[in-house]
Amino acid sequence: MRILLYNFVQPEEPGAGGVGVYLNNLTRALVGHGHDVISLSAGDRYSPTQREPRVEFVADTQHRAVIVNSPAIAPAAYSFGDPDTYLTSKALDFVPALLAERYGQIDVFHFQNIEGLTKSFFVTLREAFPNAQIIYSAHNYHPVCPRVSLWYQDRVVCTDYRDGLACTMCLAPVFDPNYIRGRRRLMWLEKAYPRAMGLFTPALAAAKYARRTLMKRRGQADVIEHPEAATPTGASSASYADFRRSNIALFADVFDQVLAVSKRTGQVIIDRGVPADKVAVSYIGTAHKANYLTSTKITDIGEALHLGYIGYMGTDKGFNFLLESLEKVPGDVASTMTVTIAAKNTFPERHARMERLRGRFKNVRYFDGYTHANLDQVLSGVNVGLIPVLWEDNLPQTAIELVSRGIPVLTSDRGGAQEIAENARFIFHSGDHDDFVDRIARISRREIGLDEFWQSDMRIFSMDEHVEDLMRYYRTPHVAGHLLVEPEDATGGL
Numbered sequence: 001m002r003i004l005l006y007n008f009v010q011p012e013e014p015g016a017g018g019v020g021v022y023l024n025n026l027t028r029a030l031v032g033h034g035h036d037v038i039s040l041s042a043g044d045r046y047s048p049t050q051r052e053p054r055v056e057f058v059a060d061t062q063h064r065a066v067i068v069n070s071p072a073i074a075p076a077a078y079s080f081g082d083p084d085t086y087l088t089s090k091a092l093d094f095v096p097a098l099l100a101e102r103y104g105q106i107d108v109f110h111f112q113n114i115e116g117l118t119k120s121f122f123v124t125l126r127e128a129f130p131n132a133q134i135i136y137s138a139h140n141y142h143p144v145c146p147r148v149s150l151w152y153q154d155r156v157v158c159t160d161y162r163d164g165l166a167c168t169m170c171l172a173p174v175f176d177p178n179y180i181r182g183r184r185r186l187m188w189l190e191k192a193y194p195r196a197m198g199l200f201t202p203a204l205a206a207a208k209y210a211r212r213t214l215m216k217r218r219g220q221a222d223v224i225e226h227p228e229a230a231t232p233t234g235a236s237s238a239s240y241a242d243f244r245r246s247n248i249a250l251f252a253d254v255f256d257q258v259l260a261v262s263k264r265t266g267q268v269i270i271d272r273g274v275p276a277d278k279v280a281v282s283y284i285g286t287a288h289k290a291n292y293l294t295s296t297k298i299t300d301i302g303e304a305l306h307l308g309y310i311g312y313m314g315t316d317k318g319f320n321f322l323l324e325s326l327e328k329v330p331g332d333v334a335s336t337m338t339v340t341i342a343a344k345n346t347f348p349e350r351h352a353r354m355e356r357l358r359g360r361f362k363n364v365r366y367f368d369g370y371t372h373a374n375l376d377q378v379l380s381g382v383n384v385g386l387i388p389v390l391w392e393d394n395l396p397q398t399a400i401e402l403v404s405r406g407i408p409v410l411t412s413d414r415g416g417a418q419e420i421a422e423n424a425r426f427i428f429h430s431g432d433h434d435d436f437v438d439r440i441a442r443i444s445r446r447e448i449g450l451d452e453f454w455q456s457d458m459r460i461f462s463m464d465e466h467v468e469d470l471m472r473y474y475r476t477p478h479v480a481g482h483l484l485v486e487p488e489d490a491t492g493g494l
Contacts, residue, residue, distance in 0.1 A: 001108060002108075004109045005112070006110065006117075008044055012024065018139075042117055051069060052069060053071070055067055065099065082235060087239065087243060095125075106132055123250075133473065138265050141394075143248075164243075244272070248275070262415070283466070286400055288404035292458065295406035298450055301444065304337060304444070305443060309341045310370055317388075317390075335362060384409070384410055403420050403458055408453035412428060413428070
């Protein structure tokens, strides 16, 4: 089969993130199974010499098609204030025919996101490839949330967007698109002519400073925070409502399948209008499966409980909630416990609050971030991992990394991490300090045994297993949604 995989940036490039890692692994696995793979990207490259969109074709380690000068800037954060370009631009309508001319028959188009593309692109794609399978994987919520995360005003899950009105009051930063494109063009020149551009570095720095000073005097900025009312770019609630409705229509009429990376992700997008009969669950494959198969599973806390948190200090990730909860752990429990935290010190006030915990616990170990090279050192001695997310985190890779090393995880009931073990005794109500602390105390007192965590099969899959699952959708015109029944109370059964 000839399969086109889309992400807004090529898999190996900066900014590709976890989806880039996934696509690199998926490409290798598909090629290993004898398939031809094309990597398409858009929204991240802007030419300093040309303004009209074009496609650059490259054949190196794989076939690549890069859309340059897309009207839709990626990632989605840069386009939040401008949903109308996505909705109305036809500047990319020439691309599907060009793909057909270059590659001939393409059997499957598998989109990991829609960032960097336009609504009209998908309509013309279906017209150009009427027999192809067009599939979308929901790694995030961008089609129903222009901010991507359904995280309203940096404080709560967005459960009612009020026909787009909530989007106009979301407090998400609005970027100047001309500034972003200009920066990208400059980056192009710096990459193409590093020595020549190096001579201009002092002048460019002075120009950037002068520009920002001027914009501040005019009451403008490259990033504009909007506390209320409509966005400074003029995007209306009607535009945001049309953004969601149009994408739901695309899923109904253009896409053959929407693959949610967890059951929870599937339920979240169905609740917001994505047709249930188009949604199925396909857990992604990971290279960590090999670690999982060989790891020694922790089944007892040993001398004492040792909690581990790896990730970011973000509110959405539950870091503030975690600190608040640790302050509430009973003294007799806290005095025996060790806490390990590995997160970049991006919020000094939160780091300072964490440091104040040292007097309550037997030990607090802190690492200013982590890499895969030192992760085993970071997690040394940890016997329970923590995933306290407050947002609907689709499928946190940190949870997979922890479980793959034989470490049980205590997760919130938001997002997909809870499904790895799907054990109610290791799931707490998101944002509920008392529930979280109670489970920590009960694990510490051995009222909840760590051996219970491993009673069911873990949902950790290899890339080969994942490819086998994907083939069900790649080779079948349509597969009705499954595994998405009304969720039971995941915290029951205690």
